[in-house]
Amino acid sequence: GENVEQHPSTLSVQEGDSAVIKCTYSDSASNYFPWYKQELGKRPQLIIDIRSNVGEKKDQRIAVTLNKTAKHFSLHITETQPEDSAVYFCAASIGGGSYIPTFGRGTSLIVHP
Amino acid sequence: GAVVSQHPSWVICKSGTSVKIECRSLDFQATTMFWYRQFPKQSLMLMATSNEGSKATYEQGVEKDKFLINHASLTLSTLTVTSAHPEDSSFYICSASSTSGFTDTQYFGPGTRLTVL
Numbered sequence: 549g550e551n552v553e554q555h556p557s558t559l560s561v562q563e564g565d566s567a568v569i570k571c572t573y574s575d576s577a578s579n580y581f582p583w584y585k586q587e588l589g590k591r592p593q594l595i596i597d598i599r600s601n602v603g604e605k606k607d608q609r610i611a612v613t614l615n616k617t618a619k620h621f622s623l624h625i626t627e628t629q630p631e632d633s634a635v636y637f638c639a640a641s642i643g644g645g646s647y648i649p650t651f652g653r654g655t656s657l658i659v660h661p
Numbered sequence: 662g663a664v665v666s667q668h669p670s671w672v673i674c675k676s677g678t679s680v681k682i683e684c685r686s687l688d689f690q691a692t693t694m695f696w697y698r699q700f701p702k703q704s705l706m707l708m709a710t711s712n713e714g715s716k717a718t719y720e721q722g723v724e725k726d727k728f729l730i731n732h733a734s735l736t737l738s739t740l741t742v743t744s745a746h747p748e749d750s751s752f753y754i755c756s757a758s759s760t761s762g763f764t765d766t767q768y769f770g771p772g773t774r775l776t777v778l
Contacts, residue, residue: 580765582766582767584769589772589774590771590772591754591769591770591771591772592705592754592769593769594766594767594768597766637704637705641765648695648707648710649707649767651704651705651707652704653703653704654703654704656702
């Protein structure tokens, strides 16, 4: 089955800095890669996703890049703010049909004011 | 759009009792609903996948007789924890994917915190 590795497990940055979280996956058939943000005690919220037909997607301060050859994808957050502090999860799946996601272990992002 | 509700948001029960958790897609029809369990500071652990009108598919190591899942309609799935024990205490989260549009995007419920005394 699919295996998703996520690094780092903890990331501490100063407000205004950039943050990068990286994930690798094992199943070359995976074609859908969402990123979720989970604040303490709350539900995971989809913040951005990318499908295998594109290499990069951006939404304001958040961007995701995908390298299908190397089987890795990354979340980039620029100009971080304290409210970006949360746990971020990446996931990989074979979209369309029997979609079952595999989640990474999560990255705890701490943005210091 | 794409709102998923979960009820109750928290529940405390005595050991040996059963607890039912409901997951509803409020403004869309869900092809598939998923049930996860999450321990503190850990990732989401998929317990089972359910499709409307059919039996749930359980992940390896998840007892189907203990965690009963019913997906009666395209907007409702329930998880019943039977004969709950303290080790079942956890945060249970459901998610749903739509029958239309991008069917691979999951929308999560707010979670149910179960505490078994």
